[in-house]
Amino acid sequence: MSTDRYPFREIEAKWQRIWEDTKQFRVTEDPSRPKFYCLEMFPYPSGRIHMGHVRVYAIGDLLARYKWMRGFNVLHPMGWDAFGMPAENAAIEHGVHPAIWTYENIDNMRAQLRKMGISYDWDREVTTCDPSYYKWEQLIFIRMLERGLAYRKRSTVNWCPSCQTVLANEQVEGGRCWRCDSEVTKRDIDGWYFKITAYADELLAWCDRLTGWPERVMIMQKNWIGRSDGAEFDLPVAGRSADGTDRPGLAIRVFTTRPDTAFGMTYAVLAPEHPLVDSLVTDAAERERVAAFRAEVAKESEQERLAEDREKRGLRLSATVVNPFNRAEIPLFIADYVLMTYGTGAIMAVPGEDQRDWDFAKKHGLPIIETVKRPPDWTGEAYTGDGVKINSGFLDGLTTADAKRQAIDWLVAQRLGTAKVNYRLRDWGISRQRYWGAPIPVVYCDACGMVPEKEENLPVILPRDVQLSGKGGSPLAAAANFVNTTCPKCGGRARRETDTMDTFVESSWYFLRYCSPTYAGGMFERAAAEYWMPVDQYIGGIEHAVLHLLYARFYTKVLRDLGLVKVDEPFNALLSQGMVIKDGAKMSKSKGNVVDPDDLIRTFGADTARLFSLFAAPPEKDLDWNDHGVEGGARFLNRVWRFVVGHLEELRTQSRVGSHHPPSIEIGGVSATPPMAPLSAVSPEGRAFRRVIHETIKRVTDDIERDFHFNTAIAAIMELVNAVYAFEQASLDRVASAERAALLREATETVLQLLAPICPHITEELWQTLGHRESLFRHAWPVADAAAMTRDEVTVVVQVDGKVRSRLTIEVNAPQADVERLALADDKVQPWVSGRAVEKVVVVPRRLVNIVTRA
RNA sequence: GCGAGAGUGGCGGAACUGGCAGACGCGCUGGACUUAGGAUCCAGUGGGUGAAAGCCCUUGGGGGUUCGACUCCCCCCUCUCGCACCA
Numbered sequence A: 001m002s003t004d005r006y007p008f009r010e011i012e013a014k015w016q017r018i019w020e021d022t023k024q025f026r027v028t029e030d031p032s033r034p035k036f037y038c039l040e041m042f043p044y045p046s047g048r049i050h051m052g053h054v055r056v057y058a059i060g061d062l063l064a065r066y067k068w069m070r071g072f073n074v075l076h077p078m079g080w081d082a083f084g085m086p087a088e089n090a091a092i093e094h095g096v097h098p099a100i101w102t103y104e105n106i107d108n109m110r111a112q113l114r115k116m117g118i119s120y121d122w123d124r125e126v127t128t129c130d131p132s133y134y135k136w137e138q139l140i141f142i143r144m145l146e147r148g149l150a151y152r153k154r155s156t157v158n159w160c161p162s163c164q165t166v167l168a169n170e171q172v173e174g175g176r177c178w179r180c181d182s183e184v185t186k187r188d189i190d191g192w193y194f195k196i197t198a199y200a201d202e203l204l205a206w207c208d209r210l211t212g213w214p215e216r217v218m219i220m221q222k223n224w225i226g227r228s229d230g231a232e233f234d235l236p237v238a239g240r241s242a243d244g245t246d247r248p249g250l251a252i253r254v255f256t257t258r259p260d261t262a263f264g265m266t267y268a269v270l271a272p273e274h275p276l277v278d279s280l281v282t283d284a285a286e287r288e289r290v291a292a293f294r295a296e297v298a299k300e301s302e303q304e305r306l307a308e309d310r311e312k313r314g315l316r317l318s319a320t321v322v323n324p325f326n327r328a329e330i331p332l333f334i335a336d337y338v339l340m341t342y343g344t345g346a347i348m349a350v351p352g353e354d355q356r357d358w359d360f361a362k363k364h365g366l367p368i369i370e371t372v373k374r375p376p377d378w379t380g381e382a383y384t385g386d387g388v389k390i391n392s393g394f395l396d397g398l399t400t401a402d403a404k405r406q407a408i409d410w411l412v413a414q415r416l417g418t419a420k421v422n423y424r425l426r427d428w429g430i431s432r433q434r435y436w437g438a439p440i441p442v443v444y445c446d447a448c449g450m451v452p453e454k455e456e457n458l459p460v461i462l463p464r465d466v467q468l469s470g471k472g473g474s475p476l477a478a479a480a481n482f483v484n485t486t487c488p489k490c491g492g493r494a495r496r497e498t499d500t501m502d503t504f505v506e507s508s509w510y511f512l513r514y515c516s517p518t519y520a521g522g523m524f525e526r527a528a529a530e531y532w533m534p535v536d537q538y539i540g541g542i543e544h545a546v547l548h549l550l551y552a553r554f555y556t557k558v559l560r561d562l563g564l565v566k567v568d569e570p571f572n573a574l575l576s577q578g579m580v581i582k583d584g585a586k587m588s589k590s591k592g593n594v595v596d597p598d599d600l601i602r603t604f605g606a607d608t609a610r611l612f613s614l615f616a617a618p619p620e621k622d623l624d625w626n627d628h629g630v631e632g633g634a635r636f637l638n639r640v641w642r643f644v645v646g647h648l649e650e651l652r653t654q655s656r657v658g659s660h661h662p663p664s665i666e667i668g669g670v671s672a673t674p675p676m677a678p679l680s681a682v683s684p685e686g687r688a689f690r691r692v693i694h695e696t697i698k699r700v701t702d703d704i705e706r707d708f709h710f711n712t713a714i715a716a717i718m719e720l721v722n723a724v725y726a727f728e729q730a731s732l733d734r735v736a737s738a739e740r741a742a743l744l745r746e747a748t749e750t751v752l753q754l755l756a757p758i759c760p761h762i763t764e765e766l767w768q769t770l771g772h773r774e775s776l777f778r779h780a781w782p783v784a785d786a787a788a789m790t791r792d793e794v795t796v797v798v799q800v801d802g803k804v805r806s807r808l809t810i811e812v813n814a815p816q817a818d819v820e821r822l823a824l825a826d827d828k829v830q831p832w833v834s835g836r837a838v839e840k841v842v843v844v845p846r847r848l849v850n851i852v853t854r855a
Numbered sequence B: 001g002c003g004a005g006a007g008u009g010g011c012g013g014a015a016c017u018g019g020c021a022g023a024c025g026c027g028c029u030g031g032a033c034u035u036a037g038g039a040u041c042c043a044g045u046g047g048g049u050g051a052a053a054g055c056c057c058u059u060g061g062g063g064g065u066u067c068g069a070c071u072c073c074c075c076c077c078u079c080u081c082g083c084a085c086c087a
Helices: A006-021 A051-069 A085-094 A098-116 A131-146 A195-207 A213-223 A257-265 A284-306 A355-366 A399-413 A528-532 A549-561 A597-605 A606-615 A626-644 A649-654 A684-707 A710-730 A737-755 A760-769 A814-827
Strands: A036-040 A073-075 A152-162 A165-167 A185-194 A228-236 A251-256 A267-270 A314-323 A328-335 A346-349 A419-424 A442-445 A449-452 A484-486 A493-496 A537-543 A576-577 A580-582 A623-625 A665-667 A670-672 A792-798 A803-811 A839-844 A847-853
Touching: A006 A098, A006 A606, A006 A760, A036 A528, A051 A073, A051 A098, A051 A537, A051 A576, A051 A580, A051 A597, A051 A606, A051 A684, A085 A098, A085 A623, A098 A597, A098 A606, A131 A152, A131 A449, A131 A549, A131 A597, A165 A185, A185 A449, A195 A213, A195 A549, A213 A549, A213 A576, A251 A257, A251 A267, A251 A346, A257 A399, A267 A314, A284 A314, A284 A328, A328 A355, A346 A355, A399 A419, A493 A814, A528 A606, A597 A606, A597 A626, A606 A626, A606 A710, A606 A760, A626 A649, A626 A710, A626 A737, A626 A760, A649 A737, A684 A710, A684 A737, A710 A737, A737 A760, A792 A814, A803 A814, A814 A839
Parallel strands: A036 A073, A036 A537, A267 A328, A537 A576, A580 A623, A792 A847
Antiparallel strands: A152 A165, A152 A185, A228 A251, A228 A314, A228 A419, A267 A346, A314 A328, A442 A449, A442 A493, A484 A493, A665 A670, A792 A803, A839 A847
């Protein structure tokens, strides 16, 4: 590699120091300026940053600095998602206290991030394991408790045997723990829940309103919430009416999205764990069969669940139920394909219109009734499409949609059921049987039961001295000083809750804390939050599509309903960046394809690392890391450096074309250079070059502004630099030296300005070298000069029958007829037209002519 | 199975509302400067054919719409991601 690289080490250290010493990126609320809240997902302090961090923070900094140059008041903070399992595991393995481990890691990572030269307002740094932070979420917990939004229940939960804790549904991916990839098992356990289901509809509705979010993420969230509209009604158990009347004594409540198919119900199914099963069994023998079936299902469920084409297993009960629609008595089963966790845990089975029921019916020899007329060419099994109702009593002849409504109306009229909406979304289980998390601020008193801690006693501080074994059970339970307390209500003896909160609770509101990070009077200062919120641009990995991003949306709505914030949604726009890949695989130690950002920055500098991260791929796509590509980035920056340093004398002698020392105007604290006056009497080379300069400004601005296409923005800057080199050569004897110097100056400054958000150090340095006293980031983003971009002539492609045969250079506004005539007369076109009849000529102004011929 | 997205040179990737396919970078080839260069600069670089001008082919495959298709429509293939018995 290069031996004469620009001195990036000194430059980067120098500017990082200057930005910090002058607190250049410190911001305060300023109602007179437009604000821009730019936020990247804060990191877990694992100890070292990785290339994924480099990428996301490079993207964020580009946007922040760009907006800064556009005159926005930019909030760009950084902090630490500091609670979590790895700290605890480190403690168990190496005997370091999680707090020490965490804070050391934070120091390391902060130092690493500083070397990237990102425009953070470090005065706003937030660390979630600090009691002054989690105090406020304890307070909110109590508020939620008061409103029934936090509650405790015993339930079957996801248990990670490796992490020794409960996981929320969102934290199980394909039956495995999201963090450690262990297979998740089931457990019945008491725990705390946040009632996210109360917001299911609102979360869903906003999915369509958050237009700044990627479609993909919104679809994932919609699917996760999983709203389905249908009906719920009772199937009376035959011979079990309460008092010999029609009113059902014992009945099975079922949920269906297809009430229109009720006449096709030929059996019904309960989940094996359904609580009613016990009261339905008639004798000891059946009880035994049921117990055996349940045991079998429980045993195999975990592995079987993942098996493809799993056979549906079921057991017929002696009890039968009555289909209220047609009074038919039908068999009742328990079967593994019905889940207790969804709907009512029981279904009406309509094999004619449901493939699962069809499979089961075939296996158990149950009748199949079609209730929707099949299309003429139908050859499938269960038919799930729309159509006209048949075999359905009073619904016959209706469309499926009408029949659904009528069936529900009928159920309501008969007082048998109602319309019902079900969600796949479950309440968020937030209890963790771990130490390194925020304590849940409640106590258990023998006399008063569960009692929230008094607000004035908050925060409930996580005790320092705790034995961590990793062997299971909440570690806090063994901390007698912590557990034993007094009841906030009666003053009697009480025990503290020993579970801690899911760390996703901290990340559900950190963006609010950044608005007023040291505020001691509450979670955040109202005025500050009202000024800064919502986040204008959020940037982070797709892996949080339904985790953090859903929780944060929910939590924000809770805070809104508690009267604390005004916004409905925390993040106006989301950019979800792709992974960093190398050699076709995600970087990992086991694959040996890890690139260490420290090494990278040491060898090439932060500017190069950032440049390549942004250049190699558009942000939403995976980035294929390539060491040679990085060298290309370094080469480009060297090229910029060499040009400026090598032409310093010439560049310094001249101010910009059009005006000497353009006056500065102030836009929101940023001094703007007004557009250049149009040039008069300059050489053709000079005009062409200046057009390239201003076209580049437009391209780069559009690429950033329109769709985050930073890779093409960088390509455009590279083209401009190439053009600078070319012009430098070409202009030597053809352009007057004053004009040449002025244009080179304008081009150079433009390059530095456009490159500034991407590579802030080298550009600051060269900007200063050119004689500027003030930081580049106190100068405005350049504005493309429309006059410079006008052209007199354009190249028009001439096609004959769709194939390019020639090119014409013509006046921009040449009349269509002239263009057509010139094209037909062209030497290279002639041979292709002669002997053939010209059928028509298509002229696309300023672009192309297509001559269509016929033999 | 359902849902979403993607298939373009040796590689990463460009191509706005249909209008010169392959920008920019990597790699490679040649040249210049050099004691030397793995530095730098210049030139070339989709495939085929040709001495050259040129011609033909080319955006996963096959149809279609159109003067014109990477772009729009239909069918198929492959890959990635998400959900996965959600009634």
